[in-house]
Amino acid sequence: MAGSKALPTFCFLLCAASCALAAASYDYMILSLIWPGTSCQPGWTGKPACCVDPLIDNPEPDFLVETMETYDSATGKLVAKCEPNCRFLINPLVDLLDDLYAYWPSLSCPAQNGKQVWKAAWCTFGNCTSLSEVNYFGRALQLRARADVLHALGSKAIIPSETKSYSLEDIEDALVPKIGFSAVVECTTEMGVLSREYLLSRVRICVSADGKSIIGCPFARKSNCGSKVKFYPFTDDMLGRPRHPAAGHIKLPSDKAMTQ
Template sequence: MQSESASFFKLLVLLCLTVLCVAQDDFDFFYFVQQWPASYCDTKRSCCYPTTGKPAEDFSIHGLWPNRNDGSWPSNCKKDSSFDESEVSDLIRRMEKDWPSLSCPSSDGVRFWTHEWEKHGTCSLLNQRQYFQTALDLKQKSNLLQVLNDAGISPGDFYSLKSIKDAIEKGVGYTPFVDCNVDQSHNHQLYQVYLCVDSSSLDFIECPVFPHGGGCGSRIEFPSFSSSSHDEF
């Protein structure tokens, strides 16, 4: 009787672990998140340019994040899957350009990419090369800076939140979520743009759910990153 109970208990534990693993990997769509470098830098935490040099005045990738329709998300799904730079060696130049790290101290980006892969990429059902290649291609496909420029929205001025959202929706074809920060002069700034991608990571879709918050007023600043005021960082 004790042997049967022990066997049943082991089976129950194995089943629970299996369900947990499946649930951890399960997701419904991706958030593809891009950030505006001037807004990242224009906060109390400041920023540090990458060791490869100051990034271009363009949106950069923050991450490609698996998410669920109920607002939850999986993370760190494979503890034994570490970032391997050799897997993306032919993508490094594009990653340095389109996915730079602005955190301090200055770095070559590997620490940032490692974090994104281990926390989010391991839950994506993509291998490392597919994960980073997909994000780079989505940035090129969305082309946010050009989309905004085409609508007469350029860095260095204030715009209505509605006009920014409308421009992105018209240019990309889907409704974005816009996240703002507040600078030391208490201006709301365009900080991050979320777009949603289907779980096959091939196409943009309407977001099943938006993140909480956003922190944007009705009129927000699209700060310049080319001005000398940022070169002290």
């Protein structure tokens, strides 16, 4: 009799555990692309906010991958750290290293070579997916290129500028032809002389669970930007490394090239 009474309790606990695991499963992702012209702005001390390993080339002057997060569309919640004993292997990524250094770099100070950033992304989100390391990182890079945020903005004459502000509505509309209505524009704020200024900091894009396509976001997400947004240029003196005597500033594509 004792065994028969214990059985329903055991079944209930087993079901609860199974439900909890199911609730924690991911079924879409969000690709987060940062604009280094904002994230690398020097602070009030004038010191660089970003650093790059001197043995590695500068990252590209473009929107860079910050991470690709896993989400559960049933709850809208982040799904993370699914494998407590996570293993990250750099060898499978050897063919992707040039692109990872260029488009998914470490910008933290003191300078790192990027492996810590990739390990953190893989062990926090990548191992919650059914993807291999190569597919997780490779497809994030492919989606970044497909979204082509910098060119999409440039095609509507939204060009990095130290002085000009742009309408948030114009920025969002510029992204629709490439990304659809999946993109969410995010800003950081700084206090200007007369008012608060919103600086374009990242674009977040919902993507399918297999990382192959851009999708509509299961949950509506709002921008935290104001109606007017600054889009600061990104220059190599923001990277906290000695300038090579022959090096010049990072050159963005010309206005003509970006509007084609």
